Amino acid sequence: MLILHPLLGLRDAQEFTYLGDASIIDRPDGLTEPEAFHDYLYLRDNPAGVHKELWFHEQGDRSWLVVTRNTVTHEILGAELARDYARGRGRSR
Amino acid sequence: MKYSALRVFREALTGHKGWTPAWRDPDPQPSYDIVVVGGGGHGLATAFYLAKEFGQARIAVLEKGWIGGGNAGRNTTIIRSNYLLDGNQPFYEFSMKLWEGLEQDLNYNAMVSQRGILNLFHTDAQRDAYTRRGNAMILHGADAELLDRSQVRKMYPFLNFDHARFPIKGGLLQRRAGTARHDAVAWGYARGADQRGVDIIQNCAVTGFRIVNGRVLGVETTRGYIGAIKVGVAVAGSSSRVMAAAGMRLPIESHVLQAFVTEGLKPVIDGVLTFGAGHFYVSQSDKGGLVFGGDIDGYNSYAQRGNMAVVEDVAEGGMALMPMIGRARLLRTWGGIMDMSMDGSPFIDRTPVQGLYFNGGWCYGGFKATPASGFCFAHLLARDEPHPTAVAYRLDRFRRGAMIDEKGQGAQPNLH
Numbered sequence: 001m002l003i004l005h006p007l008l009g010l011r012d013a014q015e016f017t018y019l020g021d022a023s024i025i026d027r028p029d030g031l032t033e034p035e036a037f038h039d040y041l042y043l044r045d046n047p048a049g050v051h052k053e054l055w056f057h058e059q060g061d062r063s064w065l066v067v068t069r070n071t072v073t074h075e076i077l078g079a080e081l082a083r084d085y086a087r088g089r090g091r092s093r
Numbered sequence: 094m095k096y097s098a099l100r101v102f103r104e105a106l107t108g109h110k111g112w113t114p115a116w117r118d119p120d121p122q123p124s125y126d127i128v129v130v131g132g133g134g135h136g137l138a139t140a141f142y143l144a145k146e147f148g149q150a151r152i153a154v155l156e157k158g159w160i161g162g163g164n165a166g167r168n169t170t171i172i173r174s175n176y177l178l179d180g181n182q183p184f185y186e187f188s189m190k191l192w193e194g195l196e197q198d199l200n201y202n203a204m205v206s207q208r209g210i211l212n213l214f215h216t217d218a219q220r221d222a223y224t225r226r227g228n229a230m231i232l233h234g235a236d237a238e239l240l241d242r243s244q245v246r247k248m249y250p251f252l253n254f255d256h257a258r259f260p261i262k263g264g265l266l267q268r269r270a271g272t273a274r275h276d277a278v279a280w281g282y283a284r285g286a287d288q289r290g291v292d293i294i295q296n297c298a299v300t301g302f303r304i305v306n307g308r309v310l311g312v313e314t315t316r317g318y319i320g321a322i323k324v325g326v327a328v329a330g331s332s333s334r335v336m337a338a339a340g341m342r343l344p345i346e347s348h349v350l351q352a353f354v355t356e357g358l359k360p361v362i363d364g365v366l367t368f369g370a371g372h373f374y375v376s377q378s379d380k381g382g383l384v385f386g387g388d389i390d391g392y393n394s395y396a397q398r399g400n401m402a403v404v405e406d407v408a409e410g411g412m413a414l415m416p417m418i419g420r421a422r423l424l425r426t427w428g429g430i431m432d433m434s435m436d437g438s439p440f441i442d443r444t445p446v447q448g449l450y451f452n453g454g455w456c457y458g459g460f461k462a463t464p465a466s467g468f469c470f471a472h473l474l475a476r477d478e479p480h481p482t483a484v485a486y487r488l489d490r491f492r493r494g495a496m497i498d499e500k501g502q503g504a505q506p507n508l509h
Binding site for chain 1: 333334342343345392393396400435491492504505507
């Protein structure tokens with residue numbers, strides 16, 4: 001798989017390590033009830049099809065990306081800096 | 094029809110015209126007492142034990158493809174009970190005991206071969222860890238032997254004992270472990286269940302559940318609605334997809350695991366071998382092919398195929414352990430979809446929906462668990478309480494902080 005890095009162009013997915021579903025960017029507020037943290041930490045949508053996920057460019061520029069990938073075909077549909085994605089969802093960084 | 098040597102002789106003399114299909118191909122009835130979703134090894138074993146051990150009738154198994162066409166045909170056929178933790182070892186030892194009596198139970202040759210599994214260790218720390226594991230196994234009634242270097246050399250003289258980084262210091266041997274023929278396990282359970290009146294309905298994919306006031310009434314399928322008092326879901330690999338139809342999110346990610354077979358070779362490995370310094374395990378099939386595998390690819394996938402990087406990683410593990418494997422040519426590779434749970438252990442549990450039960454999260458350990466998984470799931474479905482060996486496999490164990498992290502890796506699927 002080749003990931004189209006927004007700064008570096010096409011990079012081999014082997015340069016990255018995988019963390020999983022990008023929904024973990026939406027961390028619950030620290031004052032919410034424990035149930036929300038259980039769901040945040042352990043439950044996943046795990047879709048067959050388009051999936052937004054976090055990849056870390058460990059062997060490259062050490063940036064975190066949100067990659068949009070199809071889990072049925074392994075086709076990579078896009079990638080953006082996780083920072084931009086998180087800001088787009090209302091986080092400060 | 095009962096299978097026997099005499100029967101084989103008689104059929105040989107009469108042109109093999111007397112064999113009948115091993116199971117019927119019935120159309121679904123409007124309703125059943127118990128519907129098992131998923132006609133893999135686990136689902137078929139569940140139906141078999143429901144009928145045989147728990148006196149249940151009016152059972153159907155719904156399979157979206159054909160029997161033996163899913164993960165039952167995509168594993169590496171190893172059976173073993175060399176687990177460490179209290180929540181796991183009694184369950185897998187129960188499974189091992191069921192394997193030992195399986196062929197008599199089923200009147201079917203599942204080619205269960207107790208050829209032994211040898212887990213190699215390469216450091217003193219690893220020897221300590223395997224000693225502990227072996228003691229845990231013995232305390233739970235399984236068998237384990239710690240072999241030193243010379244004993245391993247006697248069994249497998251061709252291994253790379255003096256590898257510069259990973260010299261072999263010994264191994265943990267479970268003699269009762271081994272292999273079984275994966276297809277025959279599915280076929281044997283299908284035949285046994287069918288003989289006890291279970292309807293095995295193939296090409297029947299479940300598309301939804303009918304749930305009213307928190308109770309399941311039946312399942313919507315591609316062959317119409319089928320009513321049921323209880324529904325058991327055993328569809329590891331697709332668990333998240335199926336249970337999403339019941340409004341549930343699971344502590345599971347689907348990952349792809351690759352496996353490999355070489356061309357047929359003369360007998361060289363008579364047991365199952367695992368490398369302790371990388372992820373590589375190998376056995377030799379009765380046809381002579383070396384069957385081996387390693388790590389999952391490590392990203393969410395439903396593709397049933399993996400990428401080259403893991404092929405290379407597995408091959409490197411093989412070369413480090415037994416350099417002669419480099420002369421063998423690969424005949425086939427394949428990928429299977431695993432339910433990777435958050436702590437690497439499975440689930441056999443009720444769900445918040447009345448009458449709906451869940452079996453899944455088998456990671457890459459589902460094949461060896463087939464008999465006990467079926468037995469324990471049948472126990473839960475029939476009696477509404479967990480089997481004593483499967484009490485730890487609850488869906489709420491993360492909420493309670495009662496993870497079963499066999500590898501001590503942490504709560505993230507692609508670490509297991």
